[in-house]
Amino acid sequence: MDIIVLNRSHDRSRSFTLNKLVVFGAVSLLLGAMGAVSYLGFQIGASARSASSADLVDSEIIQNWEGKLATQQQQIEEYKVKSAQHIDALTLRMGELQARLLRLDALGQRLTDVAGLDEGEFDFVSTPALGGPEEVGLEQSYTVPELTSALEAIEQQAESREQQLRLMDELFVNQKFQREQFVAGRPILKGWLSSYYGYRSDPFTGKRAWHAGVDFAGKEGSDIVAVAGGVVTYASERYGYGQLVEINHGGGLVTRYAHCKKILVSVGDVVQKGQELALMGSTGRSTGPHVHFEVRKDGKPTDPAKFIHRASR
Numbered sequence: 145m146d147i148i149v150l151n152r153s154h155d156r157s158r159s160f161t162l163n164k165l166v167v168f169g170a171v172s173l174l175l176g177a178m179g180a181v182s183y184l185g186f187q188i189g190a191s192a193r194s195a196s197s198a199d200l201v202d203s204e205i206i207q208n209w210e211g212k213l214a215t216q217q218q219q220i221e222e223y224k225v226k227s228a229q230h231i232d233a234l235t236l237r238m239g240e241l242q243a244r245l246l247r248l249d250a251l252g253q254r255l256t257d258v259a260g261l262d263e264g265e266f267d268f269v270s271t272p273a274l275g276g277p278e279e280v281g282l283e284q285s286y287t288v289p290e291l292t293s294a295l296e297a298i299e300q301q302a303e304s305r306e307q308q309l310r311l312m313d314e315l316f317v318n319q320k321f322q323r324e325q326f327v328a329g330r331p332i333l334k335g336w337l338s339s340y341y342g343y344r345s346d347p348f349t350g351k352r353a354w355h356a357g358v359d360f361a362g363k364e365g366s367d368i369v370a371v372a373g374g375v376v377t378y379a380s381e382r383y384g385y386g387q388l389v390e391i392n393h394g395g396g397l398v399t400r401y402a403h404c405k406k407i408l409v410s411v412g413d414v415v416q417k418g419q420e421l422a423l424m425g426s427t428g429r430s431t432g433p434h435v436h437f438e439v440r441k442d443g444k445p446t447d448p449a450k451f452i453h454r455a456s457r
Contacts, residue, residue, distance in 0.1 A: 244299070328451055332360045334367075335363075357438035357445065361433065367424070368404060369418050373393065375392050383428075384429045386404065387403065387428070389422055397440070403436050404425050405433075
């Protein structure tokens with residue numbers, strides 16, 4: 145192959161002769177260069193497309209995680225609301241249990257007082273003593289359902305104990321009331337029996353006369369006390385009795401305390417066994433300081449001796 149080369153003025157020319165091998169090499173080189181340029185362009189385009197696809201994938205992943213986080217956040221808020229509701233319910237239940245325990249403590253203290261029990265043995269004020277060896281690794285915290293069940297069990301036990309203690313309280317109160325109403329003992333703290341129940345010589349006339357009670361002599365102004373609990377039905381002067389106190393004990397039993405120097409109670413007063421009623425004197429038909437003590441059953445006098453000497457309940 146011949147190649148002619150001209151200069152700019154075209155007055156000269158040069159010619160070259162190329163063989164087939166050189167031409168083939170040149171063409172091959174040109175084609176290789178063009179292929180390389182095309183491959184490089186393809187790679188640049190592919191890289192650009194890959195980068196764009198990667199950005200798209202990253203965006204989808206981010207959106208997916210954002211959705212999951214929003215869902216979890218909503219679930220957390222719902223759990224917070226439910227937990228707050230559970231806590232409010234447990235707090236209310238605990239308040240109810242505290243109120244029940246306060247009633248039980250008050251009732252237990254009342255029973256201790258009524259029954260005369262040793263407060264050191266039955267202490268309803270201090271926290272009960274507890275203890276025991278610790279088992280390592282066995283401690284577990286309560287779950288909300290377990291804690292609710294435990295509180296319900298404690299509440300049922302407290303309610304059962306409260307009913308039992310209330311029945312015991314009623315029983316003790318009734319027994320105490322019966323003891324208070326049980327007529328027994330002497331109407332004085334100091335003094336001696338000076339006249340019996342029945343016929344005797346009248347201290348004023350010397351004749352045989354009926355004495356409807358017993359007399360206890362003592363120092364003027366000494367205490368006259370109730371032999372049982374009851375209600376004062378008379379507290380004033382009465383012919384023959386002088387200053388008289390009369391107490392109704394229920395069950396048809398009435399006691400009278402006569403010849404008092406001074407009466408210390410009024411009609412309608414509720415008195416307890418051993419309570420001071422009056423001061424010993426010599427008012428009415430009397431020869432000296434003493435108390436005339438009568439016991440009447442259904443309006444009829446009865447011998448006070450069997451009440452004076454019988455054992456108190």
